Amino acid sequence: MSSALADDTGRAAVTGEPILQVTDITVEYATKQGNVRAVDHVSFDLGRGEFVGIVGESGCGKSTLLFAIAQLLAPPAGLAGGNVVFKGVSMVGLTDSQLASVRWKDMSVVMQSAMNALNPVTSIGAQFKDAMRAHGVRSKTEIADRSAHMLRMVGIDPTHLRSYPHQLSGGMRQRAMIAMALLFTPDLVIMDEPTSALDVVAQRSLMVQIKELQAQLGFSVIFVTHDMSLVRHFSDRLMVMYAGQVAELGVTSQVFGSPLHPYTRGLMDAFPSIKGERVPLTGIPGHPPDLARIPDGCLFAPRCPKVMTECETTRPPLYLVDGTQVRCLLYADGSTR
């Protein structure tokens, strides 16, 4: 397939009606030096039951993007443009009370550190309870039953409903957070690096658990991480972000198998495969741009091994190559180099 400018809908390989349509989301931080753009015109669709991974360096805007989607931005961050349509309803611009009915019932959030994300002075059970009561579940038995059921689903003994967050181990806390996120079996769960605070073994078991729950309950997942290897095995599609922009977006196996963007390729080359042959590790020299002072042209140009003269003056748009979107001038005329 020839490369064409990816249309602004960025739909790629989504079966059926998408439950989430993110269009041109732009987030800026208001600072003394003016507005800093943390997320720049990001668009993608999400289908039912789909697992999309978002990867990128620290500071590339992936967490900010998540909060923008969940309408959880707080000053000085603000939505400067774009739209988020969830199950046919536009979410941008709604107040907290207008969003309340959708929150948690249809879309829930799992954060990075459960120790920070759970109220330290109330018990786990109490936090489950107030989520349920906020959404109209009043019966004590129903609350107790559902809480116990969800905890069992993630492999925690329901007696821990009476425990406080600091009394649980790190892995248990994360799983409790996930249980809380699934209380209403929402259609979409947004996860912001939920495994980063765990050791390797706990990480893997948590991921397996998430996939099992997904298979059982059928929710979609947006999963942000800096760990490529995690998303490789667990995600359907993969988005690579750089400096607030989408660098590459496509089916995971395709992105891993033949990375198009030089940045993606650099990331792949940076870590070894256990099974493959021994190759020397290469890194990506330099560091990401200062978002308060972005250069003209392609944001990755200063570090790109395949940089061309036009890269420094032209901002590359997103091109569509074999179903994968890529933001690189290498694909401007359809030929891959």
Add this chain to the structure above:
Amino acid sequence: MASTELSAGLGPTITPSAGQPHAQSGAPPSRAREAATKTGQAFLRLFRTLRSNRKASAGFILLAFVCVLAAVPGLIAHDPPRAEIYGRSLGPSASHLFGTTVYGQDIFAQFIWGARETLIIAVVSGVLSTALSVVMGVAAAYLGGVWDGGLNLVTDTLLVIPSFPLLLIIAAYLPNSGVVVLIAILVITGYSYGARQLRAQALSLRGRDYLEAARVRGERSVYIIAVEIIPTMTPLIVATFLGTAVYNVLFAAGLQFIGFGNPASVSWGTMLYWAQNNEALSIGQYLWALMPGLGIAILGASFALLNYAFDEIGNPALRPVRRHRVKRPR
């Protein structure tokens, strides 16, 4: 292993942080000079940050006002403050801006001249109290063990015992003693809060790597404390001084109000003492009582504003938020 940071290829980022030793070129300067330079640099950094803060500027202006009064009172007030040569209990007039006392002294002159002793008491007791806090706090943190426990017990006990009643008790046994004793007891009762905070910070600094490096280099403990730890703690030390200064101003005034210190001297506190003793309010001489109180309030407020500005600088989340939001293009 399985998890790989995506910042592969990044070199270690070197961020200069306050207090970290910079590479020295040439022969190492003397220890004392090193300590002085580092502390000086820390002060300069502080000063620059304070300038941009509105509360700090307000505090500075008020403090400067009092300092001017204390420095050149003769230029502003032309009458001698203690001379009992004027008409008694006169109301405010052109020749006596604030009126006169029952003894025939010019109140305006007393107000202007009174700034000096009040300011001196506040600053000297503040500095001494802070010094004591530093010694007690850092020593406890650094010596550890039994010393730490012992010093802490003394400090914690003094912390809990209410200061003003304790001051009264001690002062009661020393009537007719002068300003020096006043300062001494202020320092003893007031150092404890600062000592606690400084100890906490010193403890957290103790474990840092660059201190280990200094120890391995063979530096003596005194060097480490003076050159490495204390300059880093400069912001907290200054904050401690400002905090103690507020309390010292209030407590000193309170003690003088009841008659301690030297009632014959001219300070805002002693003015209040004489005013109260002669029922200034009942006889209509409001200014005699209110003006020195206003002076004390101004001095106290200046330290308090500076102290609060410090808090804001240390914790950026507390700074005033201007509601400029990000605008969505229509």
Add this chain to the structure above:
Amino acid sequence: MRYALRRLAFFVGTLWACVTLNFVLPRLMPGNPALALLAKFHGRIGGQALKALEIAFGVHTHESYLHQYIDYLRNTAEGNLGTSLSQLPTPVSQIISNALPWTLGLVGVTTVLAFVLGTGIGIIGAWRRGSWLDNVLPPVFVITSAIPFFWIGMLLIVAFSLHAPHLPSNGTFDSTIIPAFNWPFIVNLLQHALLPSAAILITSIGLWILTMRNNMVTVLSEDYIKMARAKGLPGRRIMFDYAARNAILPNLSGLAMSLGFVLGGSVLVEYVFNYPGLGFWLVQAVEGEDYPLMQALFLLITLAVLVAVLLADILTALLDPRTRTAR
């Protein structure tokens, strides 16, 4: 449990330190002030009171310091606090029991009021970050908290007592009214308490507003607040159950500590308003060299602060599950 025991031990230890201070100070001071005192009162007090004084100050005894100390400790523990020298022949304990209710009423009620009001305003100020309330609060209350208590008292007297509406500024109730449990008396009481409590309230409320607001601002930037929003919880619930409950914890121990500060300040407020509470008598005792009364009051005031500290500790343990399971 061990933590509670340690705190109790500290509590008792501090009390003991105060008693010891009372014992040691007069003996340390240059030119034993007790001797001068006894000379002054010689012939005016007799028998038991004199004996108690001698024990307390170690004069005319041939017993060792240790023996004196033990006697002194025993006397204090038994409540035998001696006779007031400035209010002969009234025993100290009587003066204290008369004064205590006034201070409890004035200082106690006002402090609680200041805490509740101040904390509430602080919460609202932090919640409405960036509003005019939030921007005006800090500077105003920073200034008010640095103003001497007694000066505010004087200002209030000039403003409201010497001019209309001529609120009373002296004592606890008019000398013309007979104390009785009826409405006119209670109104008179409240009228007399109005200005002094206003003085204390104005100066101490600033501390609560500021610390609560600062704590709230720090707490509001935590992840669990974001999580609470994500759960769709109503705003008020987030503010109280999630934010305020966490923000108030450091304040509680501060409350107890600042009680010492407020008690100190109220000493002068009672003095200015002639309100015969503990503080007023403390000043009288100090000025009149009435050592027994002075020492007893000092002990009592410290005891009050310690009780407050203990209560605050208990309250913190109740509200913060982390302190219960730690240690």
